[in-house]
Amino acid sequence: xxxxxxxxxxxxxxxxxxxxxxxxxxxxxxxxxxxxxxxxxxxxxxxxxxxxxxxxxxxxxxxxxxxxxxxxxxxxxxxxxxxxxxxxxxxxxxxxxxxxxxxxxxxxxxxxxxxxxxxxxxxxxxxxxxxxxxxxxxxxxxxxxxxxxxxxxxxxxxxxxxxxxxxxxxxxxxxxxxxxxxxxxxxxxxxxxxxxxxxxxxxxxxxxxxxxxxxxxxxxxxxxxxxxxxxxxxxxxxxxxxxxxxxxxxxxxxxxxxxxxxxxxxxxxxxxxxxxxxxxxxxxxxxxxxxxxxxxxxxxxxxxxxxxxxxxxxxxxxxxxxxxxxxxxxxxxxxxxxxxxxxxxxxxxxxxxxxxxxxxxxxxxxxxxxxxxxxxxxxxxxxxxxxxxxxxxxxxx
Amino acid sequence: xxxxxxxxxxxxxxxxxxxxxxxxxxxxxxxxxxxxxxxxxxxxxxxxxxxxxxxxxxxxxxxxxxxxxxxxxxxxxxxxxxxxxxxxxxxxxxxxxxxxxxxxxxxxxxxxxxxxxxxxxxxxxxxxxxxxxxxxxxxxxxxxxxxxxxxxxxx
Numbered sequence: 001x002x003x004x005x006x007x008x009x010x011x012x013x014x015x016x017x018x019x020x021x022x023x024x025x026x027x028x029x030x031x032x033x034x035x036x037x038x039x040x041x042x043x044x045x046x047x048x049x050x051x052x053x054x055x056x057x058x059x060x061x062x063x064x065x066x067x068x069x070x071x072x073x074x075x076x077x078x079x080x081x082x083x084x085x086x087x088x089x090x091x092x093x094x095x096x097x098x099x100x101x102x103x104x105x106x107x108x109x110x111x112x113x114x115x116x117x118x119x120x121x122x123x124x125x126x127x128x129x130x131x132x133x134x135x136x137x138x139x140x141x142x143x144x145x146x147x148x149x150x151x152x153x154x155x156x157x158x159x160x161x162x163x164x165x166x167x168x169x170x171x172x173x174x175x176x177x178x179x180x181x182x183x184x185x186x187x188x189x190x191x192x193x194x195x196x197x198x199x200x201x202x203x204x205x206x207x208x209x210x211x212x213x214x215x216x217x218x219x220x221x222x223x224x225x226x227x228x229x230x231x232x233x234x235x236x237x238x239x240x241x242x243x244x245x246x247x248x249x250x251x252x253x254x255x256x257x258x259x260x261x262x263x264x265x266x267x268x269x270x271x272x273x274x275x276x277x278x279x280x281x282x283x284x285x286x287x288x289x290x291x292x293x294x295x296x297x298x299x300x301x302x303x304x305x306x307x308x309x310x311x312x313x314x315x316x317x318x319x320x321x322x323x324x325x326x327x328x329x330x331x332x333x334x335x336x337x338x339x340x341x342x343x344x345x346x347x348x349x350x351x352x353x354x355x356x357x358x359x360x361x362x363x364x365x366x367x368x369x370x371x372x373x374x375x376x377x378x379x380x381x382x383x384x385x386x387x388x389x390x391x392x393x394x395x396x397x
Numbered sequence: 398x399x400x401x402x403x404x405x406x407x408x409x410x411x412x413x414x415x416x417x418x419x420x421x422x423x424x425x426x427x428x429x430x431x432x433x434x435x436x437x438x439x440x441x442x443x444x445x446x447x448x449x450x451x452x453x454x455x456x457x458x459x460x461x462x463x464x465x466x467x468x469x470x471x472x473x474x475x476x477x478x479x480x481x482x483x484x485x486x487x488x489x490x491x492x493x494x495x496x497x498x499x500x501x502x503x504x505x506x507x508x509x510x511x512x513x514x515x516x517x518x519x520x521x522x523x524x525x526x527x528x529x530x531x532x533x534x535x536x537x538x539x540x541x542x543x544x545x546x547x548x549x550x551x552x
Contacts, residue, residue: 035439035440037439040439057436057439059436059438059439059440060433065481066431068482070480070481070485103502104497104498104502106486106499107488107489107493108480108488108489109485159502171496171497171501173502174502174504175502175503175504176504177504181430181433182430182431185429185430185431186430188435189429189430190519193516193517194518194519199436200435200436202433202434223520226520227520272519274519284507284509284512285507286506286507286509286511286512287511287512288430289423289426289427290427291506291507292503292504292505292506292507293504293506293507293508294507297504297508297509298504301504301505
């Protein structure tokens with residue numbers, strides 16, 4: 001029963017990245033079932049949302065809650081769509097599957113995942129791993145990356161994970177409960193209070209957040225500049241909301257038209273300090289009342305929890321992955337703050353891959369082609385003989 | 398009338414929220430940040446055709462013809478694994494009570510002081526509403542706050 005290929009499935013709470021390891025790019029789609037007000041006959045699963053004409057007031061049904069997979073109905077529906085003939089068109093019984101899980105995944109969820117894969121989808125072999133583990137394992141070993149400090153800024157939370165010689169140090173992992181979801185909800189709240197009621201418009205507001213928000217390098221200075229009158233204000237922008245008849249996707253108007261009035265029928269949202277105070281939550285969760293430290297402080301804490309001889313190696317190999325790390329200015333800000341907090345004699349280097357969202361998928365695809373891959377799998381024969389215990393021994397989740 | 402209210406005359410019942418009520422409101426606000434949706438399911442009470450008999454509702458309101466055949470294996474999963482996050486977390490805490498675990502990985506409060514932002518305009522604030530504790534930056538923002546949100550939806 002040898003497998004004929006490997007499916008890599010980066011199962012995120014917001015986006016699902018799936019594809020055969022031999023493919024160049026994964027299929028990226030929302031890992032949710034969405035219901036539209038206008039289209040009452042059917043819900044939209046994953047990338048079917050592109051077929052929806054009116055995406056206002058979209059109702060999201062997510063399988064994940066607080067970052068962990070709790071609703072298997074929803075997840076199986078989405079997976080059936082992804083593996084079905086509309087998307088990848090695969091029969092999993094001939095494939096090995098690499099699937100990702102969040103850090104500290106609950107035992108019962110791990111069991112459910114293993115059972116779902118082997119019993120329901122009948123896979124030939126399974127590898128469950130944390131997305132971060134894949135990213136680190138795919139890097140070729142060089143003298144300057146013996147250790148790696150990975151910051152995975154996702155939808156539900158942000159993890160800071162030190163890896164020492166390729167293995168994560170569990171007692172040093174830190175989790176900040178701020179992710180893309182909190183950022184989008186906060187943005188919705190402040191815009192709803194100040195301008196226009198958008199609490200129902202998660203889809204549109206998420207696009208606004210991705211189009212307009214950036215990470216400030218100097219919060220005080222940007223706050224002062226955002227308060228200036230329109231002519232001198234470098235931060236003020238207007239965002240044109242989609243009306244789903246003539247305009248299907250919103251866009252940010254360029255700076256020089258900030259003073260120009262709105263065109264016929266355009267709904268504008270005026271953005272000043274929201275543009276940088278929303279991503280600022282990743283650095284100061286206390287701004288919104290979450291009593292936790294931000295990413296730079298968590299990096300320092302995570303490193304301090306590791307043996308002192310690893311500190312130089314960790315500080316000079318900080319990697320930022322995950323969708324919420326894509327804000328412009330994120331890397332520079334993390335570097336500046338960590339440089340200020342870390343000991344002066346240690347070098348600090350912060351890097352970001354080209355595509356933070358698909359980084360883990362690409363790492364999984366690369367790993368699937370290597371010779372050490374088969375030793376990390378649990379095959380169907382092993383599952384049938386030993387059950388879940390073999391997963392506990394083989395996987396380091 | 399206390400001088401702090403300026404020229405605005407308030408109702409005879411002058412309510413000031415105490416610490417416990419303020420904490421409750423803060424917690425509610427934090428919980429609201431974790432929600433997936435703020436409105437109800439638009440497909441919740443769909444009537445397909447008034448003469449159609451009502452069977453058990455499935456996820457999208459339709460009954461699939463092959464449901465009976467797959468019913469056992471998939472229903473089995475639904476029964477076993479339908480749990481809320483908090484019950485899963487409790488279970489996990491019993492299985493792994495010692496660190497490192499999910500609970501011990503949570504980041505601790507920051508060493509830096511909190512920054513206070515005006516609830517109305519988002520710029521840095523220096524004043525606090527006497528009654529409900531919300532931050533504001535100027536008299537104009539205070540008036541907006543009193544007209545719209547102050548003590549509305551008190552818990």
